[in-house]
Amino acid sequence: MAATRGEFSSRFGFVMAAAGSAVGLGNIWGFPTQAASNGGAAFLLVYLALAFTLAYPVLMVELVIGRYAHANAVNALRRISPSAAIGRIGAGVGIAGVVVASLILSFYAIVAGWMIAFGLASVMALMGQHGAAAWLTSFSFSSNVLFMLLFMSLTIGIISAGVSNGIERWSARLMPVLIATLVALVVYVMTLDGAMDGLKVYLLPDFERALSPKLIVAALGAAFFSLSLGVGTMLIYGSYINDNENLPVVGGLVTLVDIMIAVTAGFLVLPAMYVALHNGVEIFTATGQLISEDTLIFTVLPELFATMGIAGIVVSITFFALMSIAALTSSISMLEVPVAYAIEEHNLPRKKAVLVIGGLIALASLTILLNFEALFGFVITFTTRYSQPLLGLALCIFTGWLWHRNTVLKELQKGAPDVAAGWFWKIWPWYIKFFCPVIILAIFAQSIWG
Ligand code: PHE
Numbered sequence: 131m132a133a134t135r136g137e138f139s140s141r142f143g144f145v146m147a148a149a150g151s152a153v154g155l156g157n158i159w160g161f162p163t164q165a166a167s168n169g170g171a172a173f174l175l176v177y178l179a180l181a182f183t184l185a186y187p188v189l190m191v192e193l194v195i196g197r198y199a200h201a202n203a204v205n206a207l208r209r210i211s212p213s214a215a216i217g218r219i220g221a222g223v224g225i226a227g228v229v230v231a232s233l234i235l236s237f238y239a240i241v242a243g244w245m246i247a248f249g250l251a252s253v254m255a256l257m258g259q260h261g262a263a264a265w266l267t268s269f270s271f272s273s274n275v276l277f278m279l280l281f282m283s284l285t286i287g288i289i290s291a292g293v294s295n296g297i298e299r300w301s302a303r304l305m306p307v308l309i310a311t312l313v314a315l316v317v318y319v320m321t322l323d324g325a326m327d328g329l330k331v332y333l334l335p336d337f338e339r340a341l342s343p344k345l346i347v348a349a350l351g352a353a354f355f356s357l358s359l360g361v362g363t364m365l366i367y368g369s370y371i372n373d374n375e376n377l378p379v380v381g382g383l384v385t386l387v388d389i390m391i392a393v394t395a396g397f398l399v400l401p402a403m404y405v406a407l408h409n410g411v412e413i414f415t416a417t418g419q420l421i422s423e424d425t426l427i428f429t430v431l432p433e434l435f436a437t438m439g440i441a442g443i444v445v446s447i448t449f450f451a452l453m454s455i456a457a458l459t460s461s462i463s464m465l466e467v468p469v470a471y472a473i474e475e476h477n478l479p480r481k482k483a484v485l486v487i488g489g490l491i492a493l494a495s496l497t498i499l500l501n502f503e504a505l506f507g508f509v510i511t512f513t514t515r516y517s518q519p520l521l522g523l524a525l526c527i528f529t530g531w532l533w534h535r536n537t538v539l540k541e542l543q544k545g546a547p548d549v550a551a552g553w554f555w556k557i558w559p560w561y562i563k564f565f566c567p568v569i570i571l572a573i574f575a576q577s578i579w580g
Contacts, residue, residue: 144375145383146305147459148367152388153305154460155241156356158312158453159427160514161392162399164352167420168345170400171335176349178389184569185353186385187561188522189364191529193377196368198541202470203227203362206369207525210533223524224362224471230517231361231467232487236494237509238464239285242457243277244269244428249450252435256443267432269425271499278495281454285461286488289469290481304459308452309391315449316397319434324408328401343576350573351515357388360521363463366470376546378554399427406433424506465491516574523570530563 165173199206207220251266266273319325339345358364371380403413403426411433413421420426431449435442465488472483498505529538538559542549549555 144367144371145380145387147463148364148380148384149387150305150456150459151358151363151367151463152356152384152460153308153391154456155238155245155453156352156358156460157388157392158395158399158456159241160355161352162396163420163423163426164348165332165396166400166403166426167423168348169336169339170331171333172337172340173345173349174332174393174396175335176340176346177353177392180346180350181353181357181385181389183561184350184522184566185357185359186381187558187566188354188359188526189357189385190378190381190558191522191525191562192359192362192364193368193371193381194538194541195525195529195533196365197371197373197375197377197544198537200369202369202474203365203467204471204475206365207528210528210537212532212534216532220528223521223528226517227360227362227365227521228468228471230513230521231363231464232491233494233509234355234361234513235285235461235464235491236498237506237513238457238461239278239281239492239495240274240499240506241424242281242454242461243274243279244425245450245453245457246281247273247277248428248432249447249454252443252446252450256447267428274499275496278499279492281457281461282488282492282495284458285465286484288458288462289465289488290484304452304455305387308456309394311448311452312391312394312398315434315445316394316401318438319398319401319405322401322405322408322434322437324405325401326404327408328404329397331404332396332400343573346573347515347577350519350570351511354518354522355514356392357385358460358463360518360525361464362467365525366466367463373544376549377542378546378549378558399430402430402434405437406430409433409437519570519574523567526562526566526570530559530567535559 161177165177195203195206195210199209201209202224204221204224207224208217211217211220247266251263254260254263254266320329354360368377371377406429407413411429413426413429415421422429432446435446435449438445465484468487469480469483472478472487473480478486498509539550539555542555546552
């Protein structure tokens with residue numbers, strides 16, 4: 131532990147940084163796409179239920195462990211373990227988180243690269259360079275590699291700068307602009323023909339579908355992915371919060387902001403899909419499946435922007451620029467996971483750790499791009515749908531069963547002296563001890579045997 135640890139300088143800064151980590155492609159690319167391919171409202175309903183009852187409690191687990199240990203997940207889990215043997219298992223869970231966070235970044239950088247390329251394509255269109263614009267939106271191997279590398283370089287650059295200079299400053303400035311743009315786009319899309327069909331799909335649930343095991347697993351993965359859970363990101367951010375903060379409140383704020391943005395993005399993307407459909411764009415196959423989930427928003431949103439004439443080009447630039455930035459405030463929180471581990475456990479200097487690990491992750495991205503059909507979907511499913519909830523489950527067991535209850539309470543009381551008397555302490559310990567592990571296991575059991 132030779133390195134001096136950074137700290138967030140204000141509550142607003144922390145909430146913005148943690149929300150910056152949470153809000154990203156998961157909200158605007160992942161959630162709406164999943165909702166669109168899983169029955170709209172049914173998915174929304176299950177997602178909301180799981181986000182509040184499972185994801186928020188797990189987020190609190192990570193924040194409490196992080197701030198208590200003031201360390202990365204590997205070290206932190208070792209420290210809250212009652213014996214050396216259990217500590218080794220804890221360290222193993224932490225290391226699994228380091229690996230999964232790195233794998234998430236390896237596909238994330240590809241999608242974020244698409245965001246940058248689409249933003250630049252609109253700049254080119256504005257300048258009359260239609261050939262360049264067409265190449266930028268072609269998803270060709272060369273453009274995919276180029277923009278993945280560009281995105282990874284930006285991530286590496288910011289992470290080299292450390293916590294409050296890098297992470298906090300960026301997040302606090304740009305998040306509010308993203309929210310305003312989203313809301314403006316939602317208002318606009320509602321005025322177009324076809325939007326109401328999308329709205330209906332998004333808001334009128336088919337309850338039979340809501341109970342399908344496949345949908346529930348997908349919604350669980352989406353909620354954990356969107357809140358950056360399981361891999362130690364929030365644990366590390368928690369380790370940078372100072373002791374005066376009321377953790378249940380800041381955790382609640384982050385959850386609310388994250389869920390609100392995902393739900394708002396749904397109000398944009400589902401109506402936009404049906405507007406595109408209305409305008410003759412093919413998005414469904416004859417059997418009603420989405421033609422390409424991965425690139426859905428890159429089909430329907432440009433179609434939406436095109437209805438705005440020349441103004442649409444400016445809106446498109448703004449939207450994709452903001453999305454690239456939202457992706458960046460998430461990717462830096464992913465890269466911080468292996469980097470903090472390398473600095474604190476292996477005494478590597480920050481700059482060197484960032485370069486080596488960032489380079490390895492870029493190589494992993496390249497491997498995915500070289501075997502796109504086989505690997506892209508596989509890595510996403512493996513990391514977000516399975517690994518994140520199962521790692522979250524492990525964190526619940528460590529906190530609920532192995533960590534001393536009084537120590538947990540003392541940690542919470544630091545910034546919230548009355549916590550023992552309030553509703554949070556009445557429900558949460560029970561939740562993470564029994565409810566979360568049982569429900570997560572039940573959801574997986576259902577999806578395997580159901
Ligand atoms: N929550 C981020 C998003 O929604 C993704 C993420 C996952 C970030 C895991 C960090 C760790 O885009």
